[in-house]
Amino acid sequence: MLELKNIYKTFNAGTVNEKMALRGLNLTLEDGDFVTVIGGNGAGKSTMLNAIAGVWPVDQGQILIGDADVTKLPEYKRAKYLGRVFQDPMTGTAATMEIQENLALALRRGDSRTLKAGITKKEHAKYREMLATLGLGLEDRMTSKVGLLSGGQRQALTLLMATLKKPKLLLLDEHTAALDPKTAAKVLQTTDMIVNRDNLTTLMITHNMKDAIAHGNRLIMMMDGNIILDIRGEEKKKLTVADLLRKFEEASGEEFANDKAILG
Numbered sequence: 521m522l523e524l525k526n527i528y529k530t531f532n533a534g535t536v537n538e539k540m541a542l543r544g545l546n547l548t549l550e551d552g553d554f555v556t557v558i559g560g561n562g563a564g565k566s567t568m569l570n571a572i573a574g575v576w577p578v579d580q581g582q583i584l585i586g587d588a589d590v591t592k593l594p595e596y597k598r599a600k601y602l603g604r605v606f607q608d609p610m611t612g613t614a615a616t617m618e619i620q621e622n623l624a625l626a627l628r629r630g631d632s633r634t635l636k637a638g639i640t641k642k643e644h645a646k647y648r649e650m651l652a653t654l655g656l657g658l659e660d661r662m663t664s665k666v667g668l669l670s671g672g673q674r675q676a677l678t679l680l681m682a683t684l685k686k687p688k689l690l691l692l693d694e695h696t697a698a699l700d701p702k703t704a705a706k707v708l709q710t711t712d713m714i715v716n717r718d719n720l721t722t723l724m725i726t727h728n729m730k731d732a733i734a735h736g737n738r739l740i741m742m743m744d745g746n747i748i749l750d751i752r753g754e755e756k757k758k759l760t761v762a763d764l765l766r767k768f769e770e771a772s773g774e775e776f777a778n779d780k781a782i783l784g
């Protein structure tokens with residue numbers, strides 16, 4: 521489904537700020553893999569997601585999404601394959617527009633119809649149904665401006681919008697990190713529900729080790745622009761935080777002072 525082959529990316533090459541953020545990264549995702557991604561600050565997690573999304577070209581290597589070689593495609597041309605949710609609840613939705621207008625925009629992405637065409641009765645019913653799956657009561661607030669929603673409600677809506685067109689790959693970049701623990705748990709529950717229902721291939725960056733263990737079928741740990749641990753199947757199901765810390769020590773050859781070494 522996704523193949524990253526020998527990816528290199530250096531920022532500010534040839535300057536004092538030179539940073540080799542990805543160093544020969546290899547990763548293959550199977551259809552329906554839900555992979556949690558952990559690693560310390562600067563490990564290259566967001567850079568990996570940016571490389572996939574095509575925020576800038578990589579220096580070396582190849583990126584395949586399904587059968588398509590997207591290595592040289594600009595970001596806007598890759599967008600049709602991808603759904604992406606960021607940490608900041610403000611980024612994924614338009615605050616001054618209604619909930620239903622946001623949904624209409626997301627659904628009409630890549631379509632020639634504009635919002636001027638209006639929202640039909642049929643579409644309205646469909647949006648209601650989709651919003652109800654979030655369990656937040658948003659289906660009764662469809663004409664509310666998105667700016668009035670709480671961070672958690674907004675992130676749940678963003679998630680819904682990012683997955684409406686069933687992307688080949690869903691990229692979640694610490695999408696619950698800005699939320700309080702209870703709200704974060706709820707949004708993660710929604711994430712599980714959507715990913716499982718639509719069998720979406722997913723990469724989810726998190727700084728929370730427990731969440732990384734509890735969600736998905738596979739866990740990878742990054743360090744210095746590479747993947748140093750890749751745990752799946754039964755091993756992933758049985759994994760504990762203590763296991764993970766021990767494996768990190770073995771793989772990295774580093775003693776850890778505390779979780780921060782791994783989680784940033």
Ligand SMILES: Nc1ncnc2c1ncn2[C@@H]1O[C@H](COP(=O)(O)OP(=O)(O)OP(=O)(O)O)[C@@H](O)[C@H]1O
Binds near residue numbers: 531539
């Ligand atoms: N656009 C950029 N320009 C310059 N340096 C960058 C850029 N993006 C990332 N970097 C650098 O590349 C390295 C990897 O950054 P990245 O954001 O991928 O880390 P991360 O694992 O996501 O960390 P964090 O957990 O702190 O978000 C860091 O040293 C970072 O400063």
